[in-house]
Amino acid sequence: xxxxxxxxxxxxxxxVRGRGGRFVHAVDDVSFAIxxxxxxxxxxxxxxxxxxxxxxxxxxxDHDDGRIVFDGHDIGAVPADRFASAPLRPxxxxxxxxxxxxxNPRFTAADAIGDPLRRLGDLAGRRLAxxxxxxxxxxxxxxxxxxRYPHQLSGGQQQRVGIARAIALSPRLLVLDEPTSALxxxxxxxxxxxxxxxxxxLGMSYLFVSHDLNLVRLLSDRILVMYLGKLVEVGPAADxxxxxxxxxxxxxxxxxxxxxxxxxxxxxxxxxxxxxxIDPPAHVCRFHGRCPEGFARCAEAEPPLHPxxxxxxxxxxxxxxxxxxVAAG
Numbered sequence: 001x002x003x004x005x006x007x008x009x010x011x012x013x014x015x016v017r018g019r020g021g022r023f024v025h026a027v028d029d030v031s032f033a034i035x036x037x038x039x040x041x042x043x044x045x046x047x048x049x050x051x052x053x054x055x056x057x058x059x060x061x062d063h064d065d066g067r068i069v070f071d072g073h074d075i076g077a078v079p080a081d082r083f084a085s086a087p088l089r090p091x092x093x094x095x096x097x098x099x100x101x102x103x104n105p106r107f108t109a110a111d112a113i114g115d116p117l118r119r120l121g122d123l124a125g126r127r128l129a130x131x132x133x134x135x136x137x138x139x140x141x142x143x144x145x146x147x148r149y150p151h152q153l154s155g156g157q158q159q160r161v162g163i164a165r166a167i168a169l170s171p172r173l174l175v176l177d178e179p180t181s182a183l184x185x186x187x188x189x190x191x192x193x194x195x196x197x198x199x200x201x202l203g204m205s206y207l208f209v210s211h212d213l214n215l216v217r218l219l220s221d222r223i224l225v226m227y228l229g230k231l232v233e234v235g236p237a238a239d240x241x242x243x244x245x246x247x248x249x250x251x252x253x254x255x256x257x258x259x260x261x262x263x264x265x266x267x268x269x270x271x272x273x274x275x276x277x278i279d280p281p282a283h284v285c286r287f288h289g290r291c292p293e294g295f296a297r298c299a300e301a302e303p304p305l306h307p308x309x310x311x312x313x314x315x316x317x318x319x320x321x322x323x324x325x326v327a328a329g
Contacts, residue, residue: 005173012061025277026229029230030053037205039221045227045274047277049277058094058175059078059080073088075088089120092175103150103161112161113146114129114131156183163198167198167202179195181211192218206219228286234305239311241253245319247291247292247293251268251270285301303316
């Protein structure tokens with residue numbers, strides 16, 4: 001079956017100002033796929049390239065190399081400044097991290113929800129107002145709040161407006177960029193439940209980006225672990241969380257807050273500093289220098305993704321097998 005989103009060898013480098021000929025390798029040869037109706041979680045520490053990858057997929061910036069195929073169409077071939085008016089634009093939408101910043105302070109909730117419908121959906125007047133009310137009902141936003149401005153809404157209510165706006169055009173892929181990180185813990189669970197319900201009811205696919213591994217585990221079918229511009233482990237959520245194979249994934253999971261004293265005592269503390277993303281040396285594992293299990297070959301060859309179980313792969317020399325390397329999709 002053809003995946004809904006198929007990303008192959010995606011690469012993005014940013015020139016370093018004042019340092020001619022040098023580049024930040026933000027996303028480096030990344031490949032993965034998202035099936036129709038699937039939720040894929042993307043995790044990794046700050047600076048690993050998650051945000052750049054999201055901007056590439058949503059066509060906010062152009063890539064340097066690779067392909068982005070959505071619903072059988074090579075959307076990467078369309079320049080980012082032209083994709084905003086492309087026919088497939090409504091089918092890829094995004095829920096942003098901070099709803100207060102994402103909403104126009106001069107728009108009421110109804111205006112914000114109706115904005116994409118006015119711009120791309122050709123709705124106006126009563127039809128537009130009716131559709132905005134339907135969307136508010138769908139995300140659990142009381143209709144009496146539709147006339148309020150963002151500063152008059154709570155964080156959870158603001159995010160419901162953001163979600164309603166994102167699903168207004170019936171997208172097939174929803175990119176969730178840390179959608180609960182700006183919310184209180186009590187509200188996070190409510191928003192996650194809403195997202196899970198919408199996915200089931202509307203049949204959307206999700207790319208769920210978060211630094212909170214517990215939230216990612218609750219919502220995701222598969223996990224992508226990113227480190228310094230590279231995918232280092234991919235696989236079913238249960239396998240990655242219960243049987244992580246890359247040392248970086250194990251370190252991430254060991255840092256998840258826990259009430260278990262034994263779990264806290266078993267936290268893996270990584271030595272050294274994160275390698276600079278500016279022109280990292282070729283043929284060297286990106287995790288070399290911090291990896292507690294590294295050995296000589298890590299400094300001699302960069303490991304590709306190797307299969308470790310069905311649909312599970314890790315980019316580590318410790319898991320190398322005779323089988324050919326597999327892609328993330």
